[in-house]
Amino acid sequence: MPRHLTENSPRTAPPEARRRQLIDATVTVISRHGIPGTTLTAVTREAGLSLGLVNFHFRNKDTLLAETLKFLAQEHRALWMRKTARTDLAPAEKLRAIIEAQFHPRICNRKKLAVWFAFFGDTTHRKSYRDISAGIDVERQEICAELCRAVIQEGGYHGICAEDVAATLEGLFDGLWLNILMYPDRFTRGAAHRRVLSYLALAFPRHGAWSAPAEAAQ
Amino acid sequence: MPRHLTENSPRTAPPEARRRQLIDATVTVISRHGIPGTTLTAVTREAGLSLGLVNFHFRNKDTLLAETLKFLAQEHRALWMRKTARTDLAPAEKLRAIIEAQFHPRICNRKKLAVWFAFFGDTTHRKSYRDISAGIDVERQEICAELCRAVIQEGGYHGICAEDVAATLEGLFDGLWLNILMYPDRFTRGAAHRRVLSYLALAFPRHGAWSAPAEAAQ
């Protein structure tokens, strides 16, 4: 008997639920087998649904992949937007919030990192990533730059450029992610988090509290 | 008429030349179409050779990919080994040499970056990358750490850990590479190079000459 009939999902479900079910399965399968190994058969089996459904809820495989990426991008963006949009936090606190989002366990785990790097892996998907995420990436970097500018002003730092720090942070984010993905034994989420804060402590030494939160110190 | 007869390559060439010819074509094709798009047909067409030759000179596609990666890894390693192996250079100079190698035009161009990130893109090739390059990556990071240790001693720096700087550098290397690959308009090789040197200037301020060489300032 097909798995979906023995489980909690009814035979007909609201489209959004099915779409989400398929996206979750897609994330899982991509993380395990990469994009070329992400066959529709594998995705639907993972989701406990029938093969034909993908074509029904998404037009085709490319759309499924794009929607999956969109979902992850939004999930990530929402995490740092929650804090940076607040008016009661200091720039340095917001900067820390962005970094925390970057290394939040819901975002920075090998399953999801694998999906991001799957999209970085070839021209076609890189283009797709750009279409979907370039705006968010630019947005985050601009917010970072703006926050750095405020921090520099506050601290009266000289010889350091906000845009440069923001760009360096972007680089660190991606590179540390890659290290965690490639060599999980030598690079951990907590260490990566602390490393970024150490960098900011070097850049903005008079903003003392760059030490990592207990949560991420594990 | 087969292309190779119209060009300069003779009908039979020394094995190493053919292997190199195929590896070069593989780099080109991976950079254009990613690993899944790297069909043997595409590689041999790019090389101007016949389909069957891949399985003659390499056992199969996987071996071709592995040999291609090995070639790139060695090419990269050779570049920084040339300087770090010398005894007449100061630690800081060697550190700079490693960074220069990282952003050398022969290494850090979109074509070759695309190949690296192609291998990072899915589990299978990530494993293959690890088998081939983990040793080199660890070696480079250890050399960096050792050089940092020497620099720290020389400069009498406090509150900074050599291993940490080395790990941060690794992260920066990869992340800046990815940024160059993803957004070539916003991130350039020269800027990335300068950014890493800026980081070292923050970490080791008393080793003054971290400014980028004119060559990389373009």
Add this chain to the structure above:
Amino acid sequence: MPRHLTENSPRTAPPEARRRQLIDATVTVISRHGIPGTTLTAVTREAGLSLGLVNFHFRNKDTLLAETLKFLAQEHRALWMRKTARTDLAPAEKLRAIIEAQFHPRICNRKKLAVWFAFFGDTTHRKSYRDISAGIDVERQEICAELCRAVIQEGGYHGICAEDVAATLEGLFDGLWLNILMYPDRFTRGAAHRRVLSYLALAFPRHGAWSAPAEAAQ
């Protein structure tokens, strides 16, 4: 227009029907072109189905071949089991039934003989044949031996061993099949049948009625 739409088979058929359709086509193609010549393209074209269907209903070519052999082995076994399982027949009658099965037109025709000998033809398929049919072959030989033992007891024959007669029969079965396959002009099914009965008439002369049935005398 695909052939299956112009014929009586519907677009989707019960799995067992499709499997049988493909097995029948496989028998035909093996008999015509041998196992090496049995390409999936040839089989599906013969069945009037599309190439991909073989890997859908059977996992791969090897499985298709094994299932084809299983089908033939069962078909053959069923034929002699029908009679040897009965309790109202005398041993000699059962022995005759086995021989009749061996040379029954549904079994002993050049098309099916060609399939058997295709499997005998190389180590790989010989092994596959053994996995599938050794049990049936042993079973038949043991039943033959047991029946011979009963006949020997009934007839009070001396100087003849049941196991030996059974083994000789096995040899005759296979060898006469091969002769029919190789030289159909010089060796016919009927003559082969009569020849085996002649052998039994020599071995068990007091069980008179070993003459061939009219049916097989053609």
Add this chain to the structure above:
Amino acid sequence: MPRHLTENSPRTAPPEARRRQLIDATVTVISRHGIPGTTLTAVTREAGLSLGLVNFHFRNKDTLLAETLKFLAQEHRALWMRKTARTDLAPAEKLRAIIEAQFHPRICNRKKLAVWFAFFGDTTHRKSYRDISAGIDVERQEICAELCRAVIQEGGYHGICAEDVAATLEGLFDGLWLNILMYPDRFTRGAAHRRVLSYLALAFPRHGAWSAPAEAAQ
């Protein structure tokens, strides 16, 4: 260094020696991997020669196979001709000589049996076998029939037909060979030999000495 240069065969050898070397290798490879598995690469490697030589000494693969079969057929024929051509032997003795040839260790071993049955395995090679061996097979059967006729006359046997015995013998020969090839544990050369003699003892009881020779009794 190529194997052939390290062994006793010189770089250039008389054509006949090379041909024989290749035929021997072909027998070995067919017996191990069947005809489809008999690639020219495998044959030449087995012979310790270079790939191109096959094309030089034989026109192509088909010719190599045909020549191999011819060689085996002649080897077999020579064995029984040696005795049947003599004028000083009694018919029954000649009959025994043919049977001995059939189960001679040089002929009846799994390696060579595998080659015969490889040729029986598909239409194409069956045709090739017929072209090469039909004459020899008919010749042997006719000689057998003639010898049987003489024996029948000598013994004054009734109710038995020489042609029939000869045909039954042909069947037994092939079938017992197949049994030895398929189930070497249950069917041995010696037992097969004895079984044929037992059959003749039944057919021609007054020609007492049908018991197996010591040599074949192992």
Add this chain to the structure above:
DNA sequence: CATGAATGAGTCTTCATTCAT
């Protein structure tokens, strides 16, 4: 005579997509 690199047609197999039910 001998070599073995090079060629390319032909196989099996995978998988996105379609569509009758």
Add this chain to the structure above:
DNA sequence: AATGAATGAAGACTCATTCAT
């Protein structure tokens, strides 16, 4: 909405054959 059998294009790989050396 949902199913999954069916299709066929495309890919990796094999191997007989050719031919320059």
